[in-house]
Amino acid sequence: MFFKKKKPWEFIASSEITPETHYVNRRQFMGASLAFAAGAALRPTGARGAVERLGRLQEPEVGDVTYGENLRDELNSYEQVTTYNNFYEFGTGKEDPVRNAGSFRPEPWTVEVTGEVHKPGTYSVEDLAPPSMVEDRIYRLRCVEAWSMVIPWRGVGLREIISKVEPTANAKYVAFETAVRPAEMPGVRRPILDWPYREGLRIDEAANELTFMATGLYGRDDLPNQNGAPLRLVVPWKYGFKSIKSIVRIAFVEEQPYTTWKASAPHEYGFYANVNPEVDHPRWSQARERLLPFGRRETDLFNGYTEMVEHMYRGMDLSRWY
């Protein structure tokens, strides 16, 4: 008898993904969502000033939730996934994206594909992620701030997009850029980061089977604005900041591209940014993480995806990946 080995995104059956807005994980989240709401209420809110120092960004929030025991991996609720976000174009608070992204218009949308490709051009979201190719995948998202969520995404493998645009042999890296729309994105009116938000991957990382371009979540075909509508990257073995949102430009390039967080604080954020419990952030440990809304777990090397990615880093110095 032949057993097909399960892919890492198949461990939670897709039948458990429901399109319900208030999907509640039966065993955990009845109590948890109350704890989450209480935590949110206790968390300091209010506008932080324009003078906010970079050193204060991407900082772990501690003391605002009650730690439970290490939890099994269970889906976070739709509400958690769409109301606790990092998307600095809409502000630096966790509730800012959901609060401020309402007037963002993700339609119509085009993505410019440039550089070392045989088929450069302006593509629609449907060109890049045709409905016939869309699939659901459950991934843990591990933020560098030491929290994680388990999210059921919908979208296409980035490798499908790469094969469509046909990189040349000179393409060694892929660079991504987020939209900059001051009228719709209050965060970009302030120099919080060096806009546009930019991220990148080595070409083999981009073509890895795990690397995903999300166009929806929770069994829905569209992505909420605060999660990066209409299309955003998901790179589950790397810290969340690599998973760039609302992408307008994809460039295939020869040299390692400029990336926003590395440029902002090179001593704190690297290009590779692979999840690694043994390499602490200079200001906090990465050994453990808060599994939102109220759990706690040990952090896994490569966020638990070692088997599918470690071959790409053989010979590299683990301690320098940060």
Ligand SMILES: Nc1nc2c(c(=O)[nH]1)N[C@H]1C(S)=C(S)[C@@H](COP(=O)(O)O)O[C@H]1N2
């Ligand atoms: N354009 C853009 N992309 C971004 C960010 C951002 O501020 N701007 N934040 C990143 C960070 S730090 C994280 S943890 C994830 C959060 O994704 P989520 O809000 O969908 O959970 O998005 C990443 N992508």
Ligand SMILES: [Mo]
């Ligand atoms: Mo993050």
